[in-house]
Amino acid sequence: MTLNAFIHVQHLLGTGHVVRAAAIGKALAAEGVSVTLASGNRIPPTLDTGPLEIVELPACKSPDAAFKRLVTLDNEDIDDAWKSARVKASIQALEARDYDLLLTETYPFGRRQLDFELTPLLEAAEARSKPPLIATSIRDILVRKKELWKERWMADQALKYYDRILVHSDPDFIRLGDSFPFADDVDALVRYTGYVGTAARPSSGSADGEDEIIISCGGGAVAESLLSAALDARPLSRRAEDTHWRVLIGHDISGDAFAIYKQSAAEGVFVERARPDFPELLKRARLSVSQAGYNTVLDILVAGVPAVFVPFAQVNETEQTQRAVALARHGRAVVIPEEGLTPERLAGAIDDALALPRSSHAVRLGGAEESARILIQDLKERNA
The missing domain is CATH 3.40.50.2000 (Glycogen Phosphorylase B;)
Structure with missing residues (x-):
């Protein structure tokens, strides 16, 4: 039986979030999972999404690095009508198929300005006769909030809706607790995947850099x-x-x-x-x-x-x-x-x-592939 996965991603300025989400999606697809990637911003033309089915949601972005506002791609402020259209499009995309997995990139550990959309999406997923496994994919470091209640809300939201938290880091260097004060509360849900990195590049044959x-x-x-x-x-x-x-x-x-x-x-x-x-x-x-x-x-x-x-x-x-x-x-x-x-x-x-020693520690890589392995194993255990 083919498993179906739905990945929701929103990149606001840079493209790192959608690149990471696509990498996980392709790793799932390589294991035989049928994957839909729902993107809340235009996917860059340089990004190879391979076998993923792409759903383009009504697009928005941040106009600057303050991340205080969301605007359309035409730089118009979003309004209630736009929000309603976005919620409708997300839920329709989720309900188009019987999904076994719902993966949200960053949320609820960021992207709180999209809560108007994502809480209804999570509730729609939970209301299904056979709810999907719900997971989130987060980077090694979370952006600290000035108000502690916002971080408490992240933990509560994860505990309420989520089955798995994938942290894309090597825990020998960076753990969730390094940037999240309520890490202990969600620890049972956390799995460290290693870094989601770029593919190895061929050697240039140059000797530049020696002792530089x-x-x-x-x-x-x-x-x-x-x-x-x-x-x-x-x-x-x-x-x-x-x-x-x-x-x-x-x-x-x-x-x-x-x-x-x-x-x-x-x-x-x-x-x-x-x-x-x-x-x-x-x-x-x-x-x-x-x-x-x-x-x-x-x-x-x-x-x-x-x-x-x-x-x-x-x-x-x-x-x-x-x-x-x-x-x-x-x-x-x-x-x-x-x-x-x-x-x-x-x-x-x-x-x-320069007084620090070099390190021979083998950094954990392959985060996309490990994410796919963890999620598929979670699904197998749930369906056993």
Whole structure:
């Protein structure tokens, strides 16, 4: 008998959420599960959704990094009529087939602004003659809330509706309790899957990176302070002034700005565009200096290289800081705030991090495949 899975995902600014949801969906499909992916935003054309059946819900997004408002793709505020249409579309999609599994990406541990839709969806699922297994898929770090009641609500919502919580991290480094104060309350539902990472890339054959300091910034659009400090920090370092520093600048930074960074670099500092062999460079490097996004940190953990993290922390962003601090507690990194960053402070953090040992710990990967295995096993046990 073919199992049927319904995955609900909403990405608001970046595409990481839908990429992760699609990866889990394809892993389920590889095990013979028929998967429907209901997306609340336009799926990027570069994302291969393979065998997944796609349902496009009335689309919305966040207009900025504050995540205080939802707007349509035409930047119009959503209203009650739009919300009603969204709820109707979600429930109709769920009721189109007898689904054995309902998986919500992030919610209820985020996306609370979509509760107008998702609580009715969960209630519709529970009201079926044969309710589906209900699970949620969450990243390694949750964004802390200023009001504790919001986090209490997350735990209560999970306990009320959910059968399984999939946490996409390696628990040897990051556990749910590192960013969620009520982790003990939901612990019986939690399974750690390992990281949902990108596919292995072919070797470039380059020897670049050997014993170097590698400074990276993802796309680069929000990394000006890190890049500016890094260009002048090398002569100020006591432990790393004798090696090459390689600064990788993302393609979100204009050609004119890139040229200025290149011209401004101190002696011994190479400036170039971000490279697809970044994970290889890290494996040969003496140290990594970067922000603390999910994918970058995963590459650093796999490489085993010591790190300096300068987390992106503008507006209400806390995720990168929490991820960086969690890894620092495990002796894998030194963390320095973005605010007030100077070449002197960065050089000092680099010197401190160079005293950390390399790690040979085998980071748990394969999070999408492990998620599929866990969910299918849950369904088998439920139907036994």
